[in-house]
Amino acid sequence: MPPRSSPQAPATRLVVGPFNRVEGDLEVRLDVRDGAVAEARVVAPMYRGFENLLEGRDPHDALVIVPRICGICSVSQSVAAARALADAAGTVAPPNGRIATDLMLAAENLADHLTHFYLFFMPDFARQAYARQPWFAEARRRFEAGAGEQSRAAIAARQRWLQIVGTLGGKWPHTHGVMPGGSTRAIDGAERLRLLSLLREFRAFLERHTFAAPLDEVAALADESALFAWQAQAPERGDLRLFLAIAAAAGLDRLGRGPGRYLVHGNAGAPAGVWDETLDQGAGALLPLDLSGITEDISHAWMADDGVPPRHPSAGATRPDADKAGAYTWNKAPRLRGRACETGAIARRLAAGQPLVRAAVRRCGGTVYTRVLARLLELAEVLPQMERWLAELQPREPFCASDALPDGGQGVGLAEAARGALGHWLRIERGRIAGYQIIAPTSWNFSPRDAAGQPGPLEQALAGTPVGDGEKTPVAVQHVVRSFDPCMVCTVH
């Protein structure tokens, strides 16, 4: 007797990749049923093994090696390593060193947000699939890959903007100026003025092109009705307003909803914590972050299974096994108390109490629309903060304290990269690195299933995404994937 047929139509398997306009290589495996994604599996297809190649080296070598994990969030890797070393050594950076480091990190994060919006995310709306949309011609004029007027202007603005890191840290990416004791490049009074001019130049770009409005006006939008009223006043002006029109027409607020739990390591503008959508009763729901609750599950990663339950990163290990049965990615699955978390600009803006992002998340959760909106609002909010930090620099006062590392010890370095929570866990023995474990933002966001079968945030976000007839690389899937601004080279490292 033949087996009973399933009540559901059989799923069609779609292997999508290589993805571009993400950092690094990415494959997504989809089971498609009834015109939508039924299940998604996210594959990080490349392994380099940075954690292992750090072992045995002088601890300071981490400051040269770890930025090379990632060419787009290089400074954030440096900052996490410097903080892990400072934690182990008990070093405290002088105020100038702390501020200079915060400035470099914020400059990188804002550059990444700009790059994501203009070069990675928006070009998909210039695809022929949208040729019949009333906004298509405008989207194409502004954002067409390699040709769009606004995208070209954004590359030029980014080039000028990253001169901030050129001055503060020598070069970008892979600056070596970030130290446990601060920064290696003291800034004098005249240079501080030149840096301020660079900040003002970038502000002018954002106020003219991205927002077509003063940054303060954008940051002060208190809720979505204020946002949409602001948009309606001048719908043709500025790239945020065009994005809002496209988002409404394409239903981006119903696309790619994540797990609803958000992780923030915290930075100068946002406190650390965990935000849970289901606990938000209007006043916010930022719970304390307990780092001891973090573990990495390797059940579906090409990592040798040693029969040990998921480990905390301070006791973690990375042992590749390309032949492991049931595994489908090089990425481990970080979990906080066993649960998948999303991290990134939404999480930071929620923690910082940004009213518009809180309102948008309350209405529609973490979606393609919310992720992009949160990044753009972060541009509007963080740039004025940087202007204030710069004013706090005290020329002729120290920028770097010396650090004396112990022969043995442990350290934890946390940072907020553009894409979210980044952590380095370091162990030193006999003056050498004895253990180094890294959990990057996209390790969280693009994690695979864990032993309990819980999918990672992107895997959850992709479920239900529409797939058109004959689509081999579904455009809605691309929107969802790119809305996270994934960094695959950080993910596996």
Next chain:
Amino acid sequence: MLNVLWLQSGGCGGCSMSLLCADTADFPGLLQAGGVRLLWHPSLSLESGHEIVDLLGACLAGRQRLDVLCVEGALLRGPNGTGRFHLLAGTGQPMTHWVARLAAVARHVVAVGACAAWGGVSAAGANATEACGLQYEDDRAGGLLGAAFRAAGGLPVVNVAGCPTHPGWVVDTLLALAAGVLRAEDLDTLARPRFYADQLVHHGCTRNEYYEFKASAEKPSDLGCMMEHMGCKGTQAHADCNTRLWNGQGSCTRGGYACISCTEPGFQDTGHPFHRTPKLAGIPIGLPTDMPKAWFVALASLSKSATPRRVKANATADHLVVAPATKKTRLG
């Protein structure tokens, strides 16, 4: 137009991110005016998924002319020679296979960055991923394509080495290829373009007065010369970093950190901590290029004894504590 296909493998993508910092008001316009057309680039092109796989197939089948294959990132041959540490997404095929086949049909092959040239940081330590460059493994010729490889245009793999590469090095290389003016004699003994590799990082270093008097930095953020104590290899590293600056006014040494010689093969495993100068009997092991040891020792002891007070005081401070004296510079 010069058709350029750009692929990434065992690296960080930083050379592409650096490229976007090219000193121009219109990056796409710069390439276009220089006769360069990006067939596909991971950060800049629309095409995704099956569209890319189709393009790679068209190049291999000769339906699409491939003038330049740019590879960024090391080639990961492991585990056990299978190449499975990087299977190109959507294809199930090792990236090493794709690169080897495409290199065979490309008119020129360019290694963008230290990883694609020699293996770089991806090959550090025990090199568990069996990472190598396109035509070198550290300073040993070979790599993925083999020492005898010559692209259809006659050149070996052009090694635009650096970690990351300077955007100007990549732009100049592509524009020279587009103009048909990059010849074998324009490459140095490690196949790096001589327009940047015939310089030393030392040239144009703002710390040169400290170097002259051996007034040395002792800790991070000090203004002095970083060769004696802080691990600086600027007097040996081939690159024009201090005459063609980075991100506006920058370079590693101007940023207060030693040159780690990231344009040189094997820089990732120096045998000593990056931030400390290895010495023998108090003398740095790595002496300035082309300088006999005895001369260096004699000159160093003489110049140390002649160091002006200003230079000595500023060398161990993070800002100028003694300004140069004002004096007449005209005769009479």
